[in-house]
Amino acid sequence: MRDGITIGKMLVLAGLLLMQGCAAPQPSPDLLAPTEAQTKLRSFQSRTFDVADRKVAMRGVIAALQDLGFIIERANEPLGLVTAARFAEPDNRSVVGVTVTVRPQADGRTMVRANAIFNNTPIDDPKVYQNFFATLARSLFINKEE
Amino acid sequence: MPVPRTPYSGFLPTGFMLAVCFLLQGCPSPYEMRHENQWDSREQIGMAEASQVKLRAAQSRVFDTSDSRRILVAVVSTMQDLNFKVQVLDEELGVVSGKLLMSFERPYYPDLYYNLYDDQSLLLFSKNYRMWGPFWHRSDLVRLTVTVRKRNEKQSVVRASLQFYLQAVENPEPYQRFFQTIEKSLFLEGHPVQGPG
Numbered sequence: 001m002r003d004g005i006t007i008g009k010m011l012v013l014a015g016l017l018l019m020q021g022c023a024a025p026q027p028s029p030d031l032l033a034p035t036e037a038q039t040k041l042r043s044f045q046s047r048t049f050d051v052a053d054r055k056v057a058m059r060g061v062i063a064a065l066q067d068l069g070f071i072i073e074r075a076n077e078p079l080g081l082v083t084a085a086r087f088a089e090p091d092n093r094s095v096v097g098v099t100v101t102v103r104p105q106a107d108g109r110t111m112v113r114a115n116a117i118f119n120n121t122p123i124d125d126p127k128v129y130q131n132f133f134a135t136l137a138r139s140l141f142i143n144k145e146e
Numbered sequence: 147m148p149v150p151r152t153p154y155s156g157f158l159p160t161g162f163m164l165a166v167c168f169l170l171q172g173c174p175s176p177y178e179m180r181h182e183n184q185w186d187s188r189e190q191i192g193m194a195e196a197s198q199v200k201l202r203a204a205q206s207r208v209f210d211t212s213d214s215r216r217i218l219v220a221v222v223s224t225m226q227d228l229n230f231k232v233q234v235l236d237e238e239l240g241v242v243s244g245k246l247l248m249s250f251e252r253p254y255y256p257d258l259y260y261n262l263y264d265d266q267s268l269l270l271f272s273k274n275y276r277m278w279g280p281f282w283h284r285s286d287l288v289r290l291t292v293t294v295r296k297r298n299e300k301q302s303v304v305r306a307s308l309q310f311y312l313q314a315v316e317n318p319e320p321y322q323r324f325f326q327t328i329e330k331s332l333f334l335e336g337h338p339v340q341g342p343g
Contacts, residue, residue, distance in 0.1 A: 010162055023180065024180040024181065024311050024313075025180075025250050025310075025311055026310075026311075027288075027308070027310040027311075027315050027317065027320055028320075029317070029319035029320055029322075029323060030320075030323055031288070031308070031310070031320045031323075032228065032290070032306070032308065032320045032321070032323055032324035032327070033320075033323035033324065033326065033327055034224065034227035034228055034327060038227050038228065038229070039227060042227065074232070074233070074235070076235050076237075078215070078237050079215065079218060079219060079222065079235055079237055080219075081222060081232060081235055083231060083232060083233075097231055099226055099231060099232060101219075101222060101223065101226060103219065113223075113226065115226050115229065117229060117231065119247075120246075120247035120248070120249065120286075122229045
């Protein structure tokens with residue numbers, strides 16, 4: 001009789017073990033709502049430039065991405081969107097994807113916002129964005145000179 | 147002291163093993179069990195239209211502006227906040243689509259193909275390896291499509307559809323939060339679609 005109970009318990013345990021990991025993940029209600037941290041990151045990712053023409057700013061962004069070794073995937077001029085990707089150091093087994101938006105401001109300047117993703121982790125290091133904007137400032141300056 | 151043997155004591159481990167084998171027989175892997183197989187297409191056809199109407203209402207909001215570009219810019223900006231990668235953007239058609247990888251089935255080893263996976267393409271090439279897609283990690287893709295269309299001279303309808311773990315999301319909550327963010331960024335209040343949309 002005791003053995004019967006033990007078998008029952010073991011079967012239940014085996015069943016539970018089998019069921020483990022069988023439930024599909026469910027989307028959280030906040031999946032499409034940016035968190036506070038994501039909104040904070042926006043300030044590092046944005047910079048305003050003294051360029052009035054969106055087309056000029058877009059060309060500057062594309063040139064800066066080329067300087068940094070990215071391959072442009074999509075560019076949409078009317079809506080000011082550029083997406084690009086490149087393999088990342090050290091072993092080139094990783095991929096960095098970047099999305100840049102260009103938005104003319106009311107004061108005649110242009111705001112550029114970039115966000116970068118390393119594999120599937122968002123990059124939140126401000127230095128990366130500073131580096132991108134320094135390259136962009138140079139590229140806009142060179143474009144102006146030419 | 148030796149344990150007295152009962153007539154069943156030899157049978158127990160064998161019986162238990164048999165029961166476990168029986169349970170495992172034909173048992174799909176946990177990965178397969180997490181996904182639903184729709185074997186019978188009639189099930190899909192038979193899905194109630196009422197639920198589709200309800201879903202569409204949850205996914206749609208009316209905004210008091212006919213400036214579709216302004217809405218599209220707000221949507222792209224929100225998708226950037228959410229770390230979605232914009233893949234489709236067409237102002238004329240009023241459509242934005244993007245993807246986000248969330249690690250549910252992520253391999254435990256460095257797999258370049260995981261990060262390179264392109265759901266738009268059927269074939270994946272590399273220097274020494276080629277593979278036919280789609281691969282099984284595709285369930286990690288969260289995909290979002292937002293459409294913007296003119297409702298009348300003063301209003302636009304925005305509709306979002308979200309795919310999570312290979313399934314369309316029917317829970318209205320994520321959509322509500324999404325529209326709240328869009329409202330904030332547009333400084334406009336959205337209304338539910340009522341009457342002919």
